[in-house]
Amino acid sequence: MNPDFWLNKWEKGETGFHSNESHPFLTEFWLQVPACQRVFVPLCGKSLDMLWLRSQGLAVLGVELSERAVKDFFQSANLQPEISRHGALQIWRSDDIEILCGDFFALTVADLGGCDVIYDRAALIALPPPLRLRYAQTIKYFFPQGTKMLLVTLDYPQSEMDGPPFSVGEEAVRALYQGANIEQLASRDVLPDNQRFSQRGVSRLFEDAYLVTL
Numbered sequence: 661m662n663p664d665f666w667l668n669k670w671e672k673g674e675t676g677f678h679s680n681e682s683h684p685f686l687t688e689f690w691l692q693v694p695a696c697q698r699v700f701v702p703l704c705g706k707s708l709d710m711l712w713l714r715s716q717g718l719a720v721l722g723v724e725l726s727e728r729a730v731k732d733f734f735q736s737a738n739l740q741p742e743i744s745r746h747g748a749l750q751i752w753r754s755d756d757i758e759i760l761c762g763d764f765f766a767l768t769v770a771d772l773g774g775c776d777v778i779y780d781r782a783a784l785i786a787l788p789p790p791l792r793l794r795y796a797q798t799i800k801y802f803f804p805q806g807t808k809m810l811l812v813t814l815d816y817p818q819s820e821m822d823g824p825p826f827s828v829g830e831e832a833v834r835a836l837y838q839g840a841n842i843e844q845l846a847s848r849d850v851l852p853d854n855q856r857f858s859q860r861g862v863s864r865l866f867e868d869a870y871l872v873t874l
């Protein structure tokens with residue numbers, strides 16, 4: 661997936677992945693994540709989950725390719741961000757929420773200052789296999805062993821539909837995060853609530869939550 665693919669999706673408003681509510685797995689399982697201070701939200705889009713995390717007293721650091729998404733996020737949250745630049749990254753900041761607008765793969769460890777936990781909803785599954793592996797390796801490189809991640813993925817027969825979103829089942833999660841401790845917290849049939857998948861011929865769709873300890 662080259663950057664233009666996602667930038668076009670945002671320009672055309674083709675953002676079916678965006679939800680107007682906090683993700684149920686986040687609100688249900690966040691208690692299982694040990695106390696932390698600053699949450700890293702890779703490939704964050706304009707997710708309202710960032711506001712929910714902030715409402716729990718946490719600072720949030722997102723990274724997102726699309727400036728349109730970042731702008732929409734701050735506008736719809738009625739926040740007035742300060743915008744600055746750091747190399748290739750634009751930094752949008754309002755109080756405890758900061759979004760780095762740019763390419764995840766261009767980040768350095770220094771950009772993630774103070775993040776001690778990760779929330780990945782629809783980031784890993786947004787990426788095709790080679791990039792997905794590079795993404796997981798980058799996460800493992802950025803964060804020390806023992807860091808916790810709440811990971812939300814989709815699992816469906818990949819032969820029935822082209823991604824994104826891609827299917828990343830439990831076995832694939834374990835292979836990508838080899839060496840990590842991986843606990844599956846939930847696996848729910850979400851096909852009845854996702855007509856856009858059944859319309860594209862998908863016969864089985866599960867949404868899974870994992871607590872990953874790197």
Ligand SMILES: C[S@@+](CC[C@H](N)C(=O)[O-])C[C@H]1O[C@@H](n2cnc3c(N)ncnc32)[C@H](O)[C@@H]1O
Nearest residue numbers: 666677703704705707724725763764781782786
């Ligand atoms: C499927 S969406 C998920 C967004 C968000 N996590 C959510 O739950 O709504 C994937 C997002 O990743 C962004 N993205 C894709 N590749 C990226 C990259 N290399 N660096 C930063 N963001 C990227 C896209 O623009 C898109 O907003």
